[in-house]
Amino acid sequence: MNLRSEAKNISLILLGILSAGMGLKGFLLSSHFIDGGVTGISMLLTHIFGIPLSLLIVILNLPFIFMGYRYVGHVFAIKSSLAIIGLSLVLLFVSFPDVTPDKMLTAIFGGVFIGLGIGLAMRGGAVLDGTEIAAVLVSKNYPLLKVSDVILILNIFIFCLATVFLGVEVALYSILTYFAASKMIDFLLHGIEQYTGVTIVSAQSEEIRLAITEKLGRGVTIYQGKRGFGKRGDNNLAIDIIFTVVTRLEIPALRKEIKAIDPKAFLIQQSIDDTDGGMVKRRPLH
Template structure:
């Protein structure tokens, strides 16, 4: 290994030790520990490059949505970006300044809730977006209200989604929703809906009913695009199967679906004999396109098998193919 990197890794391994201990133990550090430290450093560096690339894509996409579609037509979105757009449309203050001011309280809140790393990325993302909005000119793509609402929302939602993929946000509403859900015990979705209802009612009063209605289309387009970017094309389904033929089902899932399987040891809660009966519980993860095939194959093996399915936001590793940008 290059002597420079060896020195760096030794410092990483011995961080927190006294200088004397470091000097004595540096020579005895095994190749395994050096290799492990190098691998960890490589993973962190690769992750940072990927994250900041995604954030950069997000910044330019959101800026294009703002200046190419929404700003010239005074359409707004939900959340913090909607507040900034609405304030800009009413007051005439530049959007790049309002983006920072509106998100500032959420950044402070994010530091307390999400930690330093998230906050640093978010600050860089929001400042980067403000700089792009201030310095880069984008053409006004169209004046058709419906196209503006749909595609403005699309590019804005894509920008927010890419930023989230990179570990940051350019819209701080979800941070507020997380904080309030923890404080008051409500769901995050309910809080976001309440915030957006207030924003769109304000838009209807200040900008007119037509703009408010088109802005709701913008919000729907942005939210659907955001979901697509964050969650990916495939929707994963976790499947739990309780059956007396668990071994046959396990083999079927591996051979016919090509999916990994986890086996849990469990007991039936209700039996005709009135006593506990041990059973192997099969768990696997499939895509929604494979649900029909799985049900058909399980029915061939045991029609009375008990099957529970639930949606999974994301997966990593195992025999599930990787999602885009993950």
């Protein structure tokens, strides 16, 4: 076990707990706004029945932690259990200032702090909300449903209940909180350097390969294909196809280089959630 790596993960989880606690106690609870997922259900039940949020967050997440233990692993389950208990203790014993009475600022920054907390915890190898675990398992059992679809359906149900019990205005502000949290989580997990895979089909593949590797400092993979038009047996049917991975910020420069070499080049772009190995980080140019 890499102690330095584990210390970093623990630090991320602790920061995530404090950030989520700030979002909940410093912004949302005083205005009766809620978030999505298990946290949102816990907050809704707190507002309706007066049950302490610190208790509900632990109880409602227990089934999802058990799922995580069975399908992800014991290390993940232990980390997530401790993280959720830590959040519960923070909500119970740590005081946070009630930052602002402004509803719009409360909704947005409450979501930002919660999203920051959840994202930091996920980077540390834990979760503060079991919704993601449940969504992944449901999508595995029902292939027609994507993870995002399951989360969306659950949150529509939660916000419909919020409309009934808390009022339309509170529900609308809560939806804004959820979107702010989601965007913050996406930013933390994927960041500004979210990678994009680019496939390039061009007769001038060698010149394009050199431009990508020498000018942009990116690695490429070359694989052979055949054109889908023209007469069978045509000697020009075989063609080299280039695949490279760049950040979103590098796409304009990549397109400019390609179009300067071959204005008719065919490009396909696709989002990539994560990468590992290979020359993903930009190579220093000399």
